[in-house]
Amino acid sequence: MSVGILGTKLGMTQIFDEAGRAVPVTVVQAGPCPITQIKTKQTDGYTAIQVGFGSVKEKALTLPELGHLKKSETSPVRHLQEFRLEDVSEFELGHAITADRFSEGQLVDVSGTSMGRGFAGYQKRHNFKRGPMGHGSKNHRLPGSTGAGTTPGRVYPGKRMAGQMGNAQVTVRKLTVVKVDAERNLLLIKGAVPGKSGGLLTIHPATIVGKA
């Protein structure tokens, strides 16, 4: 996996490309992400870099957290995330990862926490059909059959049922970067990304299956 960047979703809008087509875009405040730790084979058993994002007051962090950040001389950050890499020699402690790592037209994967819908029923969560609302029917939003009877005598695991919907990590793959504003650390990504505005996102170059 290659190195990504942390960002905040700011919202969506629409811009026009050279051909005059309207392109829906999500505006992401991406980085700067200071490198807070470099993990190497000798010290940690694997290679990775850890980056921080989002400024907080010093009193919001614990002493161990502040001590950890002091090693890289970064100001207090809200989020820390690791990116596992094959080679960490190009990175240096305290240097920041910025939006200009990305280029226009590049494909990216965007991960975030999806909007929570709470405990949702069959129709909302799994798009089940609803029962008749009238003609004496009392079956309105029930699931129907959950499987056979005495044999097997149980409901198979994985049966789609009501439960928590959303508020889970979701990755949207292969979105196009439409525009990079390095000055203001903004990324314009075509299409929608998980979560509400203000949510934390991880953006990294797209993983193409079958390609290294």
Add this chain to the structure above:
Amino acid sequence: MSAQDIIRSIEAEYYKKETPEIYVGDTVRVGVIIQEGNKERTQPYEGTVIAKRNGGISATITVRRIFQGIGVERVFLVHSPRIESIKVIRRGRVRRAKLYYLRDRVGKATRVKQRFDRKL
């Protein structure tokens, strides 16, 4: 700078410098840029504005006209670069925000009364 301000500043560079004030009921002439091979030309499209949707950069107008006896409705993104110009020809006096009732009418009944208190 708040998130909303940043988004507005991104949109700002895509707005058209000047667009006429368009109301529902107006008769407009829209210059649509058409690409033929690698030649560009402007095709005028004239009709009545029967609806306005959205605001800001995504604002659209729906323009209806009768072409060869068949009703044609086209939706234009007001700020799209493919729209060369929009010109208001006639101001109309209507009492609805959406003139969908015009779809059920033919001939003389599709006329919209002209109003003179708004500037062209």
